[in-house]
Amino acid sequence: MRKKICLLGATGSIGDSTLGVIDQHGDLFELHSIAAHKNWEKALKIAEKYQVQKVCMFNEQAADKLHQAASHLTVSHGMDGLVELCGDSEVSVVVNGLVGAVGCLPTLEAVRHSKIIALANKETMVMAGPVIRQALQKYPQAKIVPVDSEHNAIYQCLADRPISEVEQMILTASGGPFRTLPLEEFANISVAQALKHPTWTMGQKITIDSASMMNKGLEVIEAHFLFGVDYEQIAVVVHPQSIIHSLVQFRDGSLMAQMGVPDMKIPIQTALTWPDRLPLETGRVNLAEVANLELFAPDFERFPCLRLAYEAGKKGGTAPAILNAANEVLVAAFLNEEIAFNHIPQGIEYCLDKLDDSVEQLSLEVALEADKSSRNWASEFVQRIRN
Ligand code: NDP
Ligand code: MG
Secondary structure (H helix, E strand, C coil): EEEEEECCCCHHEEEHHHHHHHHCCCEEEEEEEEECCCHHHHHHHHHHHHHHEEEEEECHHHHHHHHHCCCCCEEEHHHEEEEHHHCCCCCCCEEECCCCCHHHHHHHHHHHHHCCEEEHHHHHHHHHHHHHHHHHHHHHCCEEECCCCHHHHHHHHHCCCCCCEEEEEEECCCCCCCCCCCHHHHHHHHHHHHHCCCCCCCHHHHHHEEEEEHHHHHHHHHHHHHCCCHHHHEEEEECCCCCCCEEECCCCCCCEEEEECCHHHHHHHHHHCCCCCCCCCCCCCHHHHCCCCCCCCCCEEEEEEHHHHHHHHHHHCHHHHHHHHHHHHHHHHHHCCCCCHHHHHHHHHHHCCCCCEEEEEEEECHHHHHHHHHHHHHHHHHHHCCC
């Protein structure tokens, strides 16, 4: 029996890599359903190639266009459509490659239907980590396997050992394109410069997050909720070559690392087949050729987003949801050339400052409400900059 996969974000970068894994293991995996936002032409091509019957286009007009072009497909739209795909009784694995907070409810629905979730959408855990953890306890058959390369590396290093044996998790970061740029030039960073990632090819939002190191900040919070470790046990180290994908230091002093070429097909495949390791056609690291594996401490002054993420994580409650939503709005504004690169951390701080100190017990409703408020505050900040 082939595993039936629902692929959310099929038209994006994680979508491409997931299809690349399915192509190599057609005997094991069958693409059952897909979702995307607006790119219905690409969704149609994927549906035709993989003979998918169910497609959700989040955008209603895109859904209409797809339906007109291919009336044999079952086409849905909006959050209801996404959620319905995740609860489908035929599906056993949901790959969540959506970008942003929109990925949260689909993840939760997949947990509630006891699916295996290969989770790339880190925003889910940042926005509503405690809610997802509670749901996982209630539905013990459900399992989240991280796809984010750092967390997948940690997952592999842990190899199901109890978390009590772990002293520290060390997330590696490439440091992005501005690791050595003089600080006075940060205000003039262009969109094109920020979109040039030195080692990975990814969607626009995560590429900007990598340039500001907010990506690593979000990943610190993601690690906290995925693995249930304290923030004091999560460290970040800058590693420009992106060969070591992360490390776990155990309480006996042993340090385990997972290494490989920077290709998301590796973490996606391990998430789909764990604990088995299957053949995969991709590059191989030639350590003698790499020669130098550099590792540096991160610079919190240069990258205030990383500091803000640690602070929001430690504060808990709604702070991570506020950080995440503000970041989404500000990154979109930067990509639209409405604000400068260094307005991103300023705007996030503006939103976090609006948070009162009472840390609430996070429920889904509270997280969604915080997400909404933060989007309003961040838009207000963008307007102030523009005026
Ligand atoms: P992309 O921008 O390349 O792709 C995003 C995908 O999500 C597209 O299919 C897009 O559809 C779809 N999408 C966006 N908004 C919606 C929506 N409202 N409803 C339904 N679908 C939507 O992003 P990436 O693939 O790079 O990243 C996806 C996630 O994976 C992010 O959370 C990112 O942080 C994480 N991740 C990505 C890595 C990578 O290598 N790319 C590495 C580690 C984590 P459309 O094409 O129609 O817009
Ligand atoms: Mg990552």
